[in-house]
Structures are given as structure tokens and as C-alpha cells.
Amino acid sequence: MRERYEQLSPSEFFYRNREVAGFSNPTRAVYQAVRELVENALDATEMYGLLPDVKIEVGEEADGRVRICVEDNGVGVSALEVPNVFGRVFYGSKYVLRQARGVFGLGVKMAVLYAQLTTGQPVRIRTATRKSPFIYEFDVLIDVERNLPVIRNLRVLRNVDGWHGTRVELLLRGNWQQARRRVEEYIRRTAMITPYATITFRCPQSSLTFERSSSKLPPAPAVGKPHPKGVDVEMLRRMVERCRRGATLAKFLSTHFDGVGPITAQKFCEWAGFDPNMEVKELRVEDLEELAAKMQAYGGWRRPRPITLSPLGEELLIRGVKSVLKPEFATAVTRPPSSYAGHPFIVEVAIAYGGEVPPAEEPILYRFANRIPLLYDEGVDVAKKVVRKIDWSVYKVKMPAPLAVVTHICSTKVPFKGVGKEAVADVPEVERELEMGLRECARRLRRHLSRLERMMEVKRWEVTMRKYVDEVARAIGYVTGDGEDLLRRRLLELIKSRLARRGVAR
Structure with missing residues (x-):
């Protein structure tokens, strides 16, 4: 058959x-x-x-x-x-x-x-x-x-x-x-x-x-060139086919790739053993294979420029978190641009605490990639891995706690685990940036919670002092002969003065 x-x-x-x-x-x-x-x-x-x-x-x-x-x-x-x-x-x-x-x-x-x-x-x-x-x-x-x-x-x-x-x-x-x-x-x-x-x-x-809570749009991303770290043989073959006859290898590299100028192209050719003045159309398949491998291995390339990216920004991210989650405290971090395999990316992280955020045994995670909400497959997402890695007690958070974590990854190529675009793969560079952003937000939360603790201590002190104002005023008045009302006012002024020194205005 x-x-x-x-x-x-x-x-x-x-x-x-x-x-x-x-x-x-x-x-x-x-x-x-x-x-x-x-x-x-x-x-x-x-x-x-x-x-x-x-x-x-x-x-x-x-x-x-x-x-x-x-x-x-x-x-x-x-x-x-x-x-x-x-x-x-x-x-x-x-x-x-x-x-x-x-x-x-x-x-x-x-x-x-x-x-x-x-x-x-x-x-x-x-x-x-x-x-x-x-x-x-x-x-x-x-x-x-x-x-x-x-x-x-x-x-x-x-x-x-x-x-x-x-x-x-x-x-x-x-x-x-x-x-x-x-x-x-x-x-x-x-x-x-x-x-x-x-x-x-x-x-x-x-x-x-x-309703929109801001009339400010993030800057629109520009169309960029591929980074030399992300090339393969097929990409090079197509680019060479489109290249005009007579173009040299150095000119080809500096014209068609991101962050590659004439000097960088010259240095790469010397390192890789290619003649920078050879005509790029003369490269055979074997040459393209070697060129692709050398371009991926070379450590002298600049990082991809983030002109192709459009992060939300800390101000807009905090505004969005506050408008939907309505927390008592919110903070956000936009990390500097980074890259993996030649693809630029930026990580943004926010934390929301208290207010209308419901208490839970672990932080509630809101994941986004290129401003797409990711609702499915949370357990296999790199953001979940990072959140579980954090010891929240170090940051004064005792579970269950009203804590939400928001992560946003923007990239020209988000490393999704499938075409369903629901989970981000645990690429080491992305994982590192997520963790650094989350820890920075967590440190800000710890400072906020420490301030709350100090304010609670001061409040307890104030309640205790006010409880005995009348009794102390009567005792001092009995000894000094001063009026109780005058002494009471002076004692209350002393309490207010002490609160002001501790940074609590009444």
C-alpha cells in the first residue's frame, strides 16, 4: 500500500x-x-x-x-x-x-x-x-x-x-x-x-x-533592527540575499544590526577571523554557519537598545494598581533594560498592600506580558517561581496578608511557553530581573510597615498618657495649688509636642 x-x-x-x-x-x-x-x-x-x-x-x-x-x-x-x-x-x-x-x-x-x-x-x-x-x-x-x-x-x-x-x-x-x-x-x-x-x-x-484614570500614554515603541546575538543561519541567508551587490561584510554588519557601528564591526571581524572588506554576497552556506556561530559567541556587542520597547512606567503602573485594587499602599519599580539571546526586555514590578486587597496565605499574583493579562497556567510561570522564592517574613509580612504582586514583562519576543501566550518561561535573565524588581518593592513595603509599627507604638503611648492626664493634673494641682484646667492644657501640649518630635502630627 x-x-x-x-x-x-x-x-x-x-x-x-x-x-x-x-x-x-x-x-x-x-x-x-x-x-x-x-x-x-x-x-x-x-x-x-x-x-x-x-x-x-x-x-x-x-x-x-x-x-x-x-x-x-x-x-x-x-x-x-x-x-x-x-x-x-x-x-x-x-x-x-x-x-x-x-x-x-x-x-x-x-x-x-x-x-x-x-x-x-x-x-x-x-x-x-x-x-x-x-x-x-x-x-x-x-x-x-x-x-x-x-x-x-x-x-x-x-x-x-x-x-x-x-x-x-x-x-x-x-x-x-x-x-x-x-x-x-x-x-x-x-x-x-x-x-x-x-x-x-x-x-x-x-x-x-x-474610566481612564490618566490621559498619559506610554511612548510608542519604534521598529528596530535585529541584535547580532539573536541571529541564525537562515536569518543571515535572507539578509544577505536582500543586500545590494558590492556591500562589504563590515558594512553589512554596521547597517543591518542593532548597536553595531563601523568600529565594532571591524573589531568583530578581526576576532572572528573574517575579512571585513570581503563582499558579503560571496559568503557560502558554510561561511554563514560559522558567521552566525561567531556572532552569537562574541562578547563585544552592546546590549540591545530599548527603543523597540514601551514599558508602562512606575507612575502609570501605580495609578492602574490603585484604581483597580484600591490598596492602602502601592509602589512600583521599572528595571533598567536587559536582554536574553539578543532580545531586549524590561521588567516592571508593583506591590499592593492593605486596603481592599483580600488577605491570602500567599501573595495574589497579577501577571502581564506586553500589557496582556495572563490568567491561565500561573503555576508554571517564572513570576510564580520568583514570588515563591521570597521569604516575606524578612520584609515584615506575616501570612495570611493582604498582599498583591504585579509583574509586567515587555519585550520584542516574550519567552512564552506556547502560542496560547499564558505563561512565561523561566529564562535566567528574566527571572533575575523579576527577583531584583520584586525585592526592591518589598524593601519599600518593609519601610512602610515599619513606619506603621512606629505610629502604632506612638498611638499606644498617646492613649496611655491621655488616660492619666486628669489624674496627674489633679495631683499636681493639689501639690502646687495651680488650677486643674491649666495643668490639663499644659500636659496635653506636652503630649502633642512629644508626638510632633516623633513625626506624628495631631
């Missing part, structure tokens, strides 16, 4: 293996679909300097189908690009070297594909770019075998109100009752990490509105 060989298109592969992308069951599918649409909405606004207004609606129909609709006020999608953006797996605008929520060009297409395979209904997209005189409304399906979009319907409307943005509507089969709690928690956490966004959520059972 002869073997039968065939090729799978990308959409066919994910149609057969949808659990790889997080669509593993009806509950998870609803959560994942909401998440992918919200992430696209936020990217379409933040990246272009627009304060996000995101509206999320979820409706449950009688036959067990769930209707999900997400609308944003972003830059919109060109009508020519809409079919491919929503109907072709691995097609998108995010295949450049900069921080973004979307990475694989997969997420929203997986939601469209899941809706299509469970209900057979197309995705409906309504979009208009800024200053566009028209609004375009598409109904799109995916041709799974060919990985191509199929336009089922197209309407063009006059844009009389000057609206711009994108509205996406999906109909899929899922378990809304079980997914609801997870979706609401996702929206709360999204509001925490985007305090500059207004997010409105409505479903049959409830509604949530998170």
Missing part, C-alpha cells in the same frame, strides 16, 4: 489543532476570543497615540451560541487589507521588531476560525480609517484548505459622523456561564495595566465600566 502525502495550509493545521492556540474547550474558547479582539483593539489605538475607548458586548443566544462584539476608536483597517487581516492565518502588520500584544499573526484569525467551525457564520467587520468618507462592512470566512479569505458580503456606507475605528462581531458556540468570571477578571486586569483606557463591558448578567 502506497503512502499518501499531502500538504496542510496554516489554517488547516490550526483547524485540526485549535487547542494549541488556546481554543481547547467551549469555556476557554469564549475567553480566548474576547481576549484576542480586545488586544487588537488596544494595539490599534495605543500604537498610534490614541487614548483607547474599547466597548465589549457579549450576548448569549437561546441555542447555546455566544455573540461577541468588540469596538475600538483606533485607526481602522484599510478596506483592501480587511479580508486578509481577518481571513488569512499568519498575515498581519506585527512581523517587525517592536513590542506588540500580537506576535504570531494568528489570534484574531483563530477566533474567526473557531466561530466558523462551530456555527458556520462569518465574522462581521465594520471599519473606517481616520478621515475616511466611507465605512466598510465585511462578512468574511476563511477558505481553510487554501488559507485564503472568502468575502461573503460587502457594504459601503457614508461616514457622516466622521467615525473611525473597527468593530468586530463573532458568533460561536461556547460556555458563557463558565467563561464569564474569567472574562470579567481579564477585563479588570486589562484596566489595571491600561489606566489610560476607558473600557466598557456589557453582558446579560452585568456591566462593568473602567
Whole structure:
């Protein structure tokens, strides 16, 4: 019997293996679909300097189908690009070297594909770019075998109100009752990490509105060049193919890689044993293999520049934490830029204590990566490993305690453990930065708790002193003949003076 060989298109592969992308069951599918649409909405606004207004609606129909609709006020999608953006797996605008929520060009297409395979209904997209005189409304399906979009319907409307943005509507089969709690928690956490966004959520059972608490946007990331530490043979081969004839190796290195100037390129070539003046087009496959290995091993490269990253910043992170968790004390640290395997990253850590944070036997962990809330697979995330490593008693925290830890990793390539983007791998460099940031926050918390302890001691002293003021005033008055009221006032002034010296104003 002869073997039968065939090729799978990308959409066919994910149609057969949808659990790889997080669509593993009806509950998870609803959560994942909401998440992918919200992430696209936020990217379409933040990246272009627009304060996000995101509206999320979820409706449950009688036959067990769930209707999900997400609308944003972003830059919109060109009508020519809409079919491919929503109907072709691995097609998108995010295949450049900069921080973004979307990475694989997969997420929203997986939601469209899941809706299509469970209900057979197309995705409906309504979009208009800024200053566009028209609004375009598409109904799109995916041709799974060919990985191509199929336009089922197209309407063009006059844009009389000057609206711009994108509205996406999906109909899929899922378990809304079980997914609801997870979706609401996702929206709360999204509001925490985007305090500059207004997010409105409505479903049959409830509604949530998170008004923006800041009008300040983090700086948008710039598109960068690859770092020489992160190259491989295939990357070099493609770059050489695109290079113009006559370009030297030194010129190639200084032009196409981050942080490499003419002097650094010259030093590397001398160290690696390559002629800096050789024509780069003359490099054979064996030469490219050796060049890639030498570039990865060379210790003289500069660290990747963080221009491709957009951390939230301490001020915005504290504002977001306070607006959602409402703690008594909050602090945040943004660590200096670092890198792993040639990929730049920045770690941000915050701690919230007291107030409305509920007491728990271990710190409540809120994880984020490129401003994406991570709700699943917490136990295998590097942040959980770091939190468990900390001896909290050293920082005057006695469990159970009202303590929450917030971690945010931003990178051009977050080391996720899978395409579901729910857990960060324990890369040593990332783990070290997380631990250093968390310990700095914990030291600030310890200083805060020490101040509280001193204030409590002073309060106890004050209560004790005030308890005996009348009795002492009578005794002194009996001996000196002074009036009790005068002595009482003087004793109270002494107490106030002592409190002022201890830093407690009354």
C-alpha cells in the first residue's frame, strides 16, 4: 500500500489543532476570543497615540451560541487589507521588531476560525480609517484548505459622523456561564495595566465600566533592527540575499544590526577571523554557519537598545494598581533594560498592600506580558517561581496578608511557553530581573510597615498618657495649688509636642 502525502495550509493545521492556540474547550474558547479582539483593539489605538475607548458586548443566544462584539476608536483597517487581516492565518502588520500584544499573526484569525467551525457564520467587520468618507462592512470566512479569505458580503456606507475605528462581531458556540468570571477578571486586569483606557463591558448578567484614570500614554515603541546575538543561519541567508551587490561584510554588519557601528564591526571581524572588506554576497552556506556561530559567541556587542520597547512606567503602573485594587499602599519599580539571546526586555514590578486587597496565605499574583493579562497556567510561570522564592517574613509580612504582586514583562519576543501566550518561561535573565524588581518593592513595603509599627507604638503611648492626664493634673494641682484646667492644657501640649518630635502630627 502506497503512502499518501499531502500538504496542510496554516489554517488547516490550526483547524485540526485549535487547542494549541488556546481554543481547547467551549469555556476557554469564549475567553480566548474576547481576549484576542480586545488586544487588537488596544494595539490599534495605543500604537498610534490614541487614548483607547474599547466597548465589549457579549450576548448569549437561546441555542447555546455566544455573540461577541468588540469596538475600538483606533485607526481602522484599510478596506483592501480587511479580508486578509481577518481571513488569512499568519498575515498581519506585527512581523517587525517592536513590542506588540500580537506576535504570531494568528489570534484574531483563530477566533474567526473557531466561530466558523462551530456555527458556520462569518465574522462581521465594520471599519473606517481616520478621515475616511466611507465605512466598510465585511462578512468574511476563511477558505481553510487554501488559507485564503472568502468575502461573503460587502457594504459601503457614508461616514457622516466622521467615525473611525473597527468593530468586530463573532458568533460561536461556547460556555458563557463558565467563561464569564474569567472574562470579567481579564477585563479588570486589562484596566489595571491600561489606566489610560476607558473600557466598557456589557453582558446579560452585568456591566462593568473602567474610566481612564490618566490621559498619559506610554511612548510608542519604534521598529528596530535585529541584535547580532539573536541571529541564525537562515536569518543571515535572507539578509544577505536582500543586500545590494558590492556591500562589504563590515558594512553589512554596521547597517543591518542593532548597536553595531563601523568600529565594532571591524573589531568583530578581526576576532572572528573574517575579512571585513570581503563582499558579503560571496559568503557560502558554510561561511554563514560559522558567521552566525561567531556572532552569537562574541562578547563585544552592546546590549540591545530599548527603543523597540514601551514599558508602562512606575507612575502609570501605580495609578492602574490603585484604581483597580484600591490598596492602602502601592509602589512600583521599572528595571533598567536587559536582554536574553539578543532580545531586549524590561521588567516592571508593583506591590499592593492593605486596603481592599483580600488577605491570602500567599501573595495574589497579577501577571502581564506586553500589557496582556495572563490568567491561565500561573503555576508554571517564572513570576510564580520568583514570588515563591521570597521569604516575606524578612520584609515584615506575616501570612495570611493582604498582599498583591504585579509583574509586567515587555519585550520584542516574550519567552512564552506556547502560542496560547499564558505563561512565561523561566529564562535566567528574566527571572533575575523579576527577583531584583520584586525585592526592591518589598524593601519599600518593609519601610512602610515599619513606619506603621512606629505610629502604632506612638498611638499606644498617646492613649496611655491621655488616660492619666486628669489624674496627674489633679495631683499636681493639689501639690502646687495651680488650677486643674491649666495643668490639663499644659500636659496635653506636652503630649502633642512629644508626638510632633516623633513625626506624628495631631
